[in-house]
Amino acid sequence: MAxxxxxxxxxxxxxxxxxxxxxxxxxxxxxxxxHAAEYQINLFVPDLHSFxxxxxxxxxxxxxxxxxxxxxxxxxxxxxxxxxxxxxxxxPAHSELTWxxxxxxxxxxxxxxxxxxxxxxxxxxxxxxxxLFNYPVLMAADILLYxxxxxxxxxxxxxxxxxxxxxxxxxNAKFGELFVVPKPVKEQHAxxxxxxxxRIRDLTxxxxxxxxxxxxxxxxxxxxxxxxxAKRKIIGAATDSLNEVRHDYTAQPxxxxxLDILTLLGGNAQxxxxxxxxxxxxxxxxxxxxxxxxxxxGSLKHVDTSALTHKLETSEVAMNAQASQTLYRVQKAVGLxxx
Ligand code: ATP
Ligand code: MG
Numbered sequence: 001m002a003x004x005x006x007x008x009x010x011x012x013x014x015x016x017x018x019x020x021x022x023x024x025x026x027x028x029x030x031x032x033x034x035h036a037a038e039y040q041i042n043l044f045v046p047d048l049h050s051f052x053x054x055x056x057x058x059x060x061x062x063x064x065x066x067x068x069x070x071x072x073x074x075x076x077x078x079x080x081x082x083x084x085x086x087x088x089x090x091x092p093a094h095s096e097l098t099w100x101x102x103x104x105x106x107x108x109x110x111x112x113x114x115x116x117x118x119x120x121x122x123x124x125x126x127x128x129x130x131x132l133f134n135y136p137v138l139m140a141a142d143i144l145l146y147x148x149x150x151x152x153x154x155x156x157x158x159x160x161x162x163x164x165x166x167x168x169x170x171x172n173a174k175f176g177e178l179f180v181v182p183k184p185v186k187e188q189h190a191x192x193x194x195x196x197x198x199r200i201r202d203l204t205x206x207x208x209x210x211x212x213x214x215x216x217x218x219x220x221x222x223x224x225x226x227x228x229x230a231k232r233k234i235i236g237a238a239t240d241s242l243n244e245v246r247h248d249y250t251a252q253p254x255x256x257x258x259l260d261i262l263t264l265l266g267g268n269a270q271x272x273x274x275x276x277x278x279x280x281x282x283x284x285x286x287x288x289x290x291x292x293x294x295x296x297x298g299s300l301k302h303v304d305t306s307a308l309t310h311k312l313e314t315s316e317v318a319m320n321a322q323a324s325q326t327l328y329r330v331q332k333a334v335g336l337x338x339x
Contacts, residue, residue, distance in 0.1 A: 006035055006058075007042040007148035009049070010071055016288065018221045019200035021074065021296075029075045031152065031192065036082040042146055043076070047089045049139075050229040052132040053119065068308060073299040078307050088142065089239070091316065097141040099135070099165055100330055105137055109163070115156055140164040145177075145323040147180035152192045158185045159203035162183045173335035179326075187222065199260065203237040207255035224297075227290035234258070234286040243277045258285045263291050305330035322328075 008028060016025070024169075031040045044063050051057065064087060077083060088094050113136055120128045139160050142334070143151055144167075153161055161182060168179040185193070199209045204219035214220050221230045239254040247269070249256045258281055259269040265288045272281040331337040 002147075003038070005039045005040045005042060005146050005148040005152070006031070006150040006152075007135045007143055007146060008144070008152055009046040009088075010043055010067060011046060011049075015212045016070060016223050017200075017210055017212055018211070018223065018261070018292075021223060022200055022261070025074045027198075028152070029071060030109060032083050033075070033077055033080075035044060036077070036080050037083070038148075040146075041080075041083045042148065043071075043083060043085050044142070044319075045087045045094075046139075046142065047087050048094065049088070049135060051127060051334070052135045053123065055129060057092055065305075066309070068312075069300060069303040069305070072303045072308060073296060078311045079302075084313040084319055085311055086319045087312065091145075091212050091320050091323050092142050093145055093320070093327040094138065097327055097330060098138045098143055099322075101137050101140055101144075101171075101336060102134055104171060105134070109166075110134055110136065113159055113163070115159070120263075135168075136160040136163050140167050143182055144168055144179045145326045147326070149180060149183050150178055150191055151182055152188065153185075161185050161188065164338070166213060171330075171333075175330075178329055178333055198260075201257040203233055203254075203257070206238060206257050221289060221293075223293070230289050231286040231292055234289055235282050236283060237282060239278050243276050243278075245272045245278065245281055247273065255281070258282065261285055265289065 010028070010033075028043070032043060035041060045058065045068065047064050050060055050064075068085065069135065071156050072078060076085070076087070083313060108209055110133055116135070119132060122131075136159075139157075140163060143161075143164050151161060151164075162185065165181050165184065169183045171178050172181070182188075201268035202208050202210045202214060203221070204216075210220050212222075218233065221233055225233070237254055239258075240252050242252060245255055245259070246252055247256050247259050255278065259272070262272075262281070263269045267284060267288050272284065275281065328337065332339045
């Protein structure tokens, strides 16, 4: 029997921060390396998804490659034959299956997607694209083309997984067994563990999460920050006036955030719990982050671009073959090819 497929997208965007690294990149890389023996792992860059909202197109291609390099620097194994790394737009079947699925998708069904409502609320009417509207259909195509069972997503994407299941079941009912239906969201969470919920907080306002679209960037440690800049941000982190180091996100979100960053970078938070000043904790976190950034930036510089390009080309050939098979099955079912 063919291996079950785990599929996940690596979004191409600039300005990644340690929140993205600790909360998304590293878990994704660990997941891939951990499951690659038993599963087929598909890691793809959703480059067609990148401009559902306006972007600078001059930078897209390079950003895609840069982002992939960041994953490699974070430990993604380019030599594992069970890990496929590819760009969505290099597999034309994604676009073609999207169109076919579009024609079986209800307008009302898409109108109910909360992420569309959230994102379109932030744009003026003339900038809300049809692409943003039917983006969940492209996401369904991304998943169904490879028969993926497991797709790790945050809560903001759960509704899209439910939609993928719905459209797969609808097409299967109408045309016979065309698609593997991905596991329900609950089973996905059970499979991946709920550490998907980790959120590093903004250093200046620990009540909100660290986010790259923050206007000032003062509370955000970017992966490209120099060690000195990062240290300054950590030393300046907002804490509280309770003067006792405790892990309690309700009463002491700033201090708790620092403890978590320390632990996630391999430090020992217990050394500081109970202390009645914050200075030593801040210094230790600043030091850890500085060392981490130096190492990470060093690894990034040494990523072998030609090995990465070679991996992309090999994966894209293999995934084109797999995706085309699914597409052909669908084309026959809907009457575009001789059954
Ligand atoms: P934006 O402000 O544009 O939404 P962002 O900083 O929130 O950017 P995203 O591109 O939305 O980053 O998210 C990329 C990945 O990083 C997602 O998997 C998301 O869950 C994760 N992530 C984002 N912010 C944090 C954070 N502060 N802590 C942990 N994980 C995070
Ligand atoms: Mg975000």
